[in-house]
Amino acid sequence: DQQVKQNSPSLSVQEGRISILNCDYTNSMFDYFLWYKKYPAEGPTFLISISSIKDKNEDGRFTVFLNKSAKHLSLHIVPSQPGDSAVYFCAATGKSNFGNEKLTFGTGTRLTIIP
Amino acid sequence: DADVTQTPRNRITKTGKRIMLECSQTKGHDRMYWYRQDPGLGLRLIYYSFDVKDINKGEISDGYSVSRQAQAKFSLSLESAIPNQTALYFCATSDPGRGDTQYFGPGTRLTVL
Numbered sequence: 001d002q003q004v005k006q007n008s009p010s011l012s013v014q015e016g017r018i019s020i021l022n023c024d025y026t027n028s029m030f031d032y033f034l035w036y037k038k039y040p041a042e043g044p045t046f047l048i049s050i051s052s053i054k055d056k057n058e059d060g061r062f063t064v065f066l067n068k069s070a071k072h073l074s075l076h077i078v079p080s081q082p083g084d085s086a087v088y089f090c091a092a093t094g095k096s097n098f099g100n101e102k103l104t105f106g107t108g109t110r111l112t113i114i115p
Numbered sequence: 116d117a118d119v120t121q122t123p124r125n126r127i128t129k130t131g132k133r134i135m136l137e138c139s140q141t142k143g144h145d146r147m148y149w150y151r152q153d154p155g156l157g158l159r160l161i162y163y164s165f166d167v168k169d170i171n172k173g174e175i176s177d178g179y180s181v182s183r184q185a186q187a188k189f190s191l192s193l194e195s196a197i198p199n200q201t202a203l204y205f206c207a208t209s210d211p212g213r214g215d216t217q218y219f220g221p222g223t224r225l226t227v228l
Contacts, residue, residue, distance in 0.1 A: 004157075034216070043119070043205050043219030044158070089157060102173070103217060105150075105157040 006106035019077040023090030030092040119220035138206030147189040151202040196227040
């Protein structure tokens with residue numbers, strides 16, 4: 001039972017254009033969402049997060065949008081750069097209900113930026 | 116120096132062998148976690164610990180055990196390794212006082228033949 005789904009295993013985007021990575025969730029108890037980025041031979045690194053009380057959070061080139069009614073979030077990267085090529089994981093937790101000890105991860109999307 | 120380190124980084128072993136993966140952190144975080152990553156399945160939580168006296172099972176704890184020797188050290192053991200435990204294993208830490216964002220180690224690639 002995959003509670004956090006990333007339906008696109010891979011995505012290729014031209015350098016300078018916008019990259020949009022999508023994530024869907026099924027558990028209505030989730031109220032805090034995170035994106036992690038992973039390079040080969042390294043552990044995932046935290047990128048950006050959003051609480052369910054917001055619908056948008058922005059940090060430089062990265063913006064996360066949350067649509068609670070659709071149980072959908074997306075990560076926008078503008079403009080895309082070659083260093084953004086990595087695997088991106090969406091994660092979710094029910095912070096208000098049982099703390100942040102259990103992150104549920106999606107299966108990841110491999111983003112490739114084409115120079 | 117890395118804040119979260121894992122040893123070994125790579126390990127090949129045989130079915131039935133006992134294996135220990137170690138994790139150390141210098142971040143001063145109380146919370147530590149062990150995950151495994153399999154192709155197409157993302158990261159799944161094996162065990163987590165909120166402090167030295169606290170151990171909790173995660174989503175897929177069968178076949179694994181853990182030991183929290185100190186605030187900075189959290190070890191994962193496979194008592195009798197089997198081939199379907201071949202995976203990439205990650206340790207992570209977090210601090211609830213600082214947003215509880217999880218910080219990951221570089222991973223251990225384990226192959227069980």
